[in-house]
Amino acid sequence: MLDVRGLRKIYGGHGREVEALRDLTFTLDPGELVCLVGPSGCGKTTLLKCVAGLLAPTSGEVLLDGSPVTGPRPGMAVVFQEYSRSLFPWMRVRDNVELPLRQKKSLGRQRRHALVEDALEAVGLTASAGAYPWQLSGGMQQRVAIARALAYEPEVLLMDEPFAAVDAQTRAGLEDLVRKLWQERGMTILFVTHDIDEAVYLGQRVLTLSASPTVVQDELKITLPHERDQLESRADARFAELRTHVYAQIRAAGTRPAPTA
């Protein structure tokens, strides 16, 4: 479904070069939920922007269903970390969710409205459709951003540390919401986080990135039962083993020799 091959990104300009991504190769099968975890500044956002077609890589390529991604694609939607900057404050919730659907010229007004209602219901925000984003809590605003991505009916959903700015309890609820929507809708999800526990709890697989300049340091299959529960799964002895493994990988990655490029 998603094929990332030899992705490299060097930022240039102003007499300063930063090699954010060195050489990233991985694939996602259709319907997989894969988490990508890595230390702060290792290039997670850069990677997601390249995958989404929002940023051109220096070399390497991203393939969606076998064809190269060279710009934003209708099959993909992104949920960013900063919900307060991704929603338009002057638009009501339902209009925020509907906005990207207006790009899909083939959709009639009625179908657009049905998709919006359906997405808001899926995230439990039907009652807030007429509110403005600034009238909602942070967790609710992030649910609006998720609803907007869902309404777009993506095959691939890219999520960039979407819950980093909400409290722990809200975060747990949103994590369960992502798993529920993933199971119901069969989307392929690439979920980026710097939180090891979140990656292990959510994913079927966890890819660990090294410190910058970044390579894929490790790939781990999450062997927890398919049905996850915030209390039970996290108390499972396997959960502790898996998180320890990822933590050790991140620590090992951080001590790699400095790059020469």
Ligand SMILES: Nc1ncnc2c1ncn2[C@@H]1O[C@H](COP(=O)(O)OP(=O)(O)OP(=O)(O)O)[C@@H](O)[C@H]1O
């Ligand atoms: N537009 C840019 N121009 C120059 N350098 C950039 C640019 N964007 C990011 N970088 C650099 O690329 C590297 C990776 O940044 P990126 O934001 O992708 O990391 P991240 O893993 O998402 O970070 P965090 O976890 O802190 O959000 C950093 O060294 C950063 O300074």
